Amino acid sequence: MPDPEDRSSLTDLDKRLRAARERQEQVNKPASSNRADAAGGMAVGFRISVEIVAALMMGFGIGYYLDILLGTKPWLMIIFFFLGIGAAFVNILRVAKQLENKKHFRDTREDDAE
Amino acid sequence: MASGSIDPMHQFEIHPIVSLQLGSYDISFTNSALFMALSVTLITGFLVLSTRGRALVPGRWQSMAEMGYEMVANLLRDNVGSEGRKYFPFVFSLFMFILFGNIIGLVPGAFTFTSHIAVTFAMAIVVFLAVTVIGFVRHGAGFLRLFFPHGAPLWTAVILIPIELVSYLSRPISLSVRLFANMVVGHVLLKVLGGFVIMLGIFGIFPIGVLVGIQALELLVAALQAYVFTILTCIYLHDAIHLH
Numbered sequence: 001m002p003d004p005e006d007r008s009s010l011t012d013l014d015k016r017l018r019a020a021r022e023r024q025e026q027v028n029k030p031a032s033s034n035r036a037d038a039a040g041g042m043a044v045g046f047r048i049s050v051e052i053v054a055a056l057m058m059g060f061g062i063g064y065y066l067d068i069l070l071g072t073k074p075w076l077m078i079i080f081f082f083l084g085i086g087a088a089f090v091n092i093l094r095v096a097k098q099l100e101n102k103k104h105f106r107d108t109r110e111d112d113a114e
Numbered sequence: 115m116a117s118g119s120i121d122p123m124h125q126f127e128i129h130p131i132v133s134l135q136l137g138s139y140d141i142s143f144t145n146s147a148l149f150m151a152l153s154v155t156l157i158t159g160f161l162v163l164s165t166r167g168r169a170l171v172p173g174r175w176q177s178m179a180e181m182g183y184e185m186v187a188n189l190l191r192d193n194v195g196s197e198g199r200k201y202f203p204f205v206f207s208l209f210m211f212i213l214f215g216n217i218i219g220l221v222p223g224a225f226t227f228t229s230h231i232a233v234t235f236a237m238a239i240v241v242f243l244a245v246t247v248i249g250f251v252r253h254g255a256g257f258l259r260l261f262f263p264h265g266a267p268l269w270t271a272v273i274l275i276p277i278e279l280v281s282y283l284s285r286p287i288s289l290s291v292r293l294f295a296n297m298v299v300g301h302v303l304l305k306v307l308g309g310f311v312i313m314l315g316i317f318g319i320f321p322i323g324v325l326v327g328i329q330a331l332e333l334l335v336a337a338l339q340a341y342v343f344t345i346l347t348c349i350y351l352h353d354a355i356h357l358h
């Protein structure tokens with residue numbers, strides 16, 4: 001059986017390390033440039049909006065060309081347009097999930113490091 | 115310069131430097147091709163020269179090259195896993211090409227080849243086709259499971275499969291439009307503000323201040339968009355290898 005004394009000192013060290021890191025973060029936070037944050041936020045917004053536009057374009061495009069190919073003039077276009085809307089939502093959810101995962105991953109990895 | 119002659123779209127014009135014709139195709143060596151060649155030359159020069167010393171303690175240049183290498187390697191490891199190692203050369207080349215293209219484009223007078231949808235879409239479609247082929251090679255027909263979320267009731271397949279299919283097919287569009295639109299917007303903004311500087315004469319000093327800020331922001335966007343393109347490539351690779 002491992003020495004309980006040993007483990008408690010380790011968790012204590014862990015706690016102190018975490019507290020120190022949090023303090024450091026508090027100190028560093030205002031210094032981190034908000035321009036980089038703005039660009040990051042812009043990139044996220046852009047990513048999501050482009051995702052919507054791309055899905056709608058793709059749905060509309062598929063429907064339009066299938067209509068021309070099959071001679072079913074407006075119907076496939078309408079159907080695929082709505083599928084495109086669905087795909088846009090799927091894409092947004094996926095992006096949101098990725099961003100969330102990335103954040104989570106980064107946090108846990110920072111905890112693991114050192 | 116008269117204010118009427120400031121044309122923010124002029125910078126995106128492609129004109130041939132050496133006219134070449136292959137059959138009915140125009141394969142001229144254009145200014146776009148020139149800057150692509152320039153960026154490839156610069157990348158090669160940068161990587162070869164900076165790592166020539168192979169110092170254990172890297173100097174400035176070597177550590178820059180190592181930073182780029184490690185960044186892409188970490189991206190691949192975090193997003194794809196150890197199977198992603200194989201694709202490192204491709205992803206790294208893609209990253210460096212886009213990064214250098216974006217940054218060279220910020221030099222006044224230079225041409226930005228990533229501001230053309232033809233270029234970005236060509237890269238995106240290569241990624242898309244490669245990912246699709248890798249998926250089918252690794253999983254065979256099982257790759258089609260990607261289009262049906264695990265555990266959903268079977269009757270929803272009628273709606274979900276077309277939606278997932280459209281979503282999958284929209285990837286190359288979103289990948290290419292994002293990079294292209296970011297570059298075009300940034301460069302048009304710079305040109306328009308530059309036009310203000312000329313039009314306002316002595317008061318142009320104010321827009322110049324803004325212009326400096328925007329230029330810095332554009333440098334950030336240039337690096338960020340190269341990063342985003344790379345990370346999305348990694349995520350698509352992950353989907354192809356692990357099927358969610």
